[in-house]
Amino acid sequence: MNSQISFYRALVCSHLNGPAQIELKTLQGRELAAGEVRISVKAAALNFPDLLMTYGKYQFRPELPFILGMEGAGVILQTGEGVTGFQVGEAVTFRGKTGAIAEEIVVGIENVSSMVPTLSYEEAAAFGVTFQTAYVALVPRANLKAGQVVLIHGAGGGVGQASVAVAKALGGTVIATASTDEKLSIAKTSGADHVINYRKQNFVEEVHKYTNGRGVDVVLDPVGGDALRQSVFCLAWQGRILSVGFASGSFGEVDLRELQRRGGELVGVRAGEYGRRNPAAGRQVHSELFDLAIRKSLKPYIGKTWELQNCRDALIAMERREVVGKQVIRIK
Numbered sequence: 026m027n028s029q030i031s032f033y034r035a036l037v038c039s040h041l042n043g044p045a046q047i048e049l050k051t052l053q054g055r056e057l058a059a060g061e062v063r064i065s066v067k068a069a070a071l072n073f074p075d076l077l078m079t080y081g082k083y084q085f086r087p088e089l090p091f092i093l094g095m096e097g098a099g100v101i102l103q104t105g106e107g108v109t110g111f112q113v114g115e116a117v118t119f120r121g122k123t124g125a126i127a128e129e130i131v132v133g134i135e136n137v138s139s140m141v142p143t144l145s146y147e148e149a150a151a152f153g154v155t156f157q158t159a160y161v162a163l164v165p166r167a168n169l170k171a172g173q174v175v176l177i178h179g180a181g182g183g184v185g186q187a188s189v190a191v192a193k194a195l196g197g198t199v200i201a202t203a204s205t206d207e208k209l210s211i212a213k214t215s216g217a218d219h220v221i222n223y224r225k226q227n228f229v230e231e232v233h234k235y236t237n238g239r240g241v242d243v244v245l246d247p248v249g250g251d252a253l254r255q256s257v258f259c260l261a262w263q264g265r266i267l268s269v270g271f272a273s274g275s276f277g278e279v280d281l282r283e284l285q286r287r288g289g290e291l292v293g294v295r296a297g298e299y300g301r302r303n304p305a306a307g308r309q310v311h312s313e314l315f316d317l318a319i320r321k322s323l324k325p326y327i328g329k330t331w332e333l334q335n336c337r338d339a340l341i342a343m344e345r346r347e348v349v350g351k352q353v354i355r356i357k
Contacts, residue, residue: 030054035127036336036354039090041081044340047093049333052127057105060134064117068150069097069125070325071336071352072183073247073272076343078123084295087123093336094125097356098140098149108134116140118149120157122297125150126336126354135304138311141318151325151351152318154296155187160314161296162245162267163192165306171196173242176232176259179272180217181208183351184247186326188269189215191314192245194321200235202228202252208349211326223252232259240287245269253277263288326350 032051040046057063075093077083098118101111111117111134118140119125119132140149163169175192179185180201192199193216201212202221209220221231232241240261246253249271256266257279264287268276279291300307317323328350331339342348 030056031129033128034333035092035124036094036333037090038079038093041079041089044076044079044337044344047079047337047340049336054129055131057103057131059106060108061105061131062101062108062111062134062137063103064097064099064119064130064132064137065102066097066099066125066128066130066356067146068099068356069094069127069354070151070154071339071343071354072096072154073270073343076340079340085122092124092127094127094354095122096120096150096153097125097130098146099130099356102129110134111137116146116149118153120153120297126333126356128333128356138315141315143319143322144324147327147330147353147355148324151183151327151353152323155183155325155351156191156314156318156323157300157310158184158269158294158296159188159191159245160317161299161310162269162294163188163195163197163243164313165299165310166292166294167243167245167265167267169195169197169243172198174198174200174236174239174261175243175245176200176202176241176256177212177217177245178202178252178256179246179248180212180215180220181205181349182247182272183325184269185245186211186215186350188245188247189217190321190323191317193217194317194323197243200232200241211350215326229255229258236261240264243267247272249273249277250275251277253279257283257287257289260284260287260289263290265290265292267292267294269294327353329353330355
């Protein structure tokens with residue numbers, strides 16, 4: 026209905042020159058199509074792909090200009106024709122490739138979920154992408170079983186912290202690596218059994234000490250580069266390496282001879298595509314993760330909450346690796 030269309034502020038990327046060029050602009054809303062809802066955004070979360078997209082370096086390259094942000098939480102303002110299961114005024118989370126860092130968003134109902142009741146708007150905004158990535162990686166892709174040992178790199182970052190929490194909730198023994206003691210304290214709080222500061226310690230040697238030389242069943246790597254290269258030497262027989270990202274700037278390379286010698290697997294993980302290409306599997310993952318979050322009180326670690334007008338600074342801080350945990354943008 027036209028009475029619902031208004032003007033709203035959004036964080037817009039118009040040039041692929043990095044976060045310094047993004048702008049806060051006022052845009053006009055549009056009418057709903059069938060199967061869509063209009064959401065008043067309360068909070069949105071930053072993810073590493075948001076930063077990469079400002080340079081055109083992510084696997085998905087949206088057409089310019091685009092609104093930044095892959096996930097958020099808010100309240101439904103309006104429902105379009107054919108929408109069932111959601112009501113005006115309901116608290117929800119939403120996800121997508123872009124569009125979250127705005128005062129208002131129009132989203133297809135397939136990208137909207139009921140908010141986990143144990144989370145605040147800020148926590149719910151920061152939950153979806155990283156925890157879904159962790160769950161897709163560890164469950165359908167790695168087939169993690171209770172009692173198995175998991176090595177998680179970048180454990181102080183968004184995906185790393187979520188992976189520690191999910192792996193522990195699934196009954197795994199978790200070894201976490203990070204570059205600072207502050208980041209390792211986040212991993213400990215999230216459930217890590219052992220922590221390794223890879224700037225001070227050789228993580229391959231430490232892993233074999235913790236496992237009495239056996240190695241780990243699963244490596245989850247959102248860092249890439251040298252972390253991925255060395256991870257193959259941490260594998261137990263028939264262990265799996267999950268390549269989730271490249272926060273180091275490089276995906277890295279694996280010694281295939283060593284991988285074959287250990288009967289290992291190298292598994293690429295794209296959690297968003299997992300659900301887009303198989304919607305039924307995506308819905309199942311969301312349902313299982315929703316239940317796990319409630320049963321095990323899963324929460325993201327929010328390193329800092331920023332105001333909408335300071336989002337550029339948040340992205341620059343992320344680029345400089347000056348932040349820990351998830352960075353959340355408070356919208357309203």
